[in-house]
Amino acid sequence: MTASNRPWKIPESVLVVIHTPALEVLLIRRADADDFWQSVTGSKDLADEPLALTAAREVAEETGIQCGEGSPLASQLVDWQLRNVYEIYPRWRSRYAPGVTHNTEHLFGLCVPERLVPVLAPREHTHWxxxxYREAADACFSPSNAEAILLLPEFVR
Structure with a gap:
């Protein structure tokens, strides 16, 4: 358990690139870092939580967009079958168990029919x-997020 009595974060997460058919990408700005624009990201809640469930949950929590099982957008949430392993930024390592320095991130795409107005979780994100897609990649603070966005045309053919 962390010092605040919350469980340690699981070092396995998803990154979901939300986009339109015209390759416009939704970016959200982190509440704890004004210059950090990103796609939807989030860790598993449980070690055995299916990745698609993690992705749909994080999209709903961070943007209000429903793409889980039974929703009209469920078929548009696609596991790209790609992953990144990266070093966790030192400023966020205290959220993980002692000695955890790397995270495995699984990439997903979510195609929405048009630019939607997200409903942000204000404790997590402040602007959208x-x-x-190329401008979105340039705006991301995370190199792995930028690389994922640049792959978008390969997944929208």
């Missing part, structure tokens, strides 16, 4: 914007 839609950008053409």
């Amino acid at each position: 914007k839609w950008l053409p």
Whole structure:
């Protein structure tokens, strides 16, 4: 358990690139870092939580967009079958068990029919914007997020 009595974060997460058919990408700005624009990200709640469930849960929590099982967008949430392993930024390592330094991130895409207005979780994100995918990649603070966005045309053919 962490010092605040919350369980340690599981070092396995999802990154969901939310986009339109025209390759416009939704970016959200972190509440704890003004210059950190990103796609939806989040860790598993349980070690055995299916990745697609993690992805749908995080999208709903962070944007209000429903894409879980039974929703009209469920078939648009696609596991890209790609993953990144990266070093956790030192500023966020205290959320993980002692000695955990790396996270495995699984990439998903979610195609929405048009630019939707997200409902942000204010404790997590403060602003949002839609950008053409190349501009979105340039705006991301995370290199792995930028690389994922640049792969978008391969997954929308």
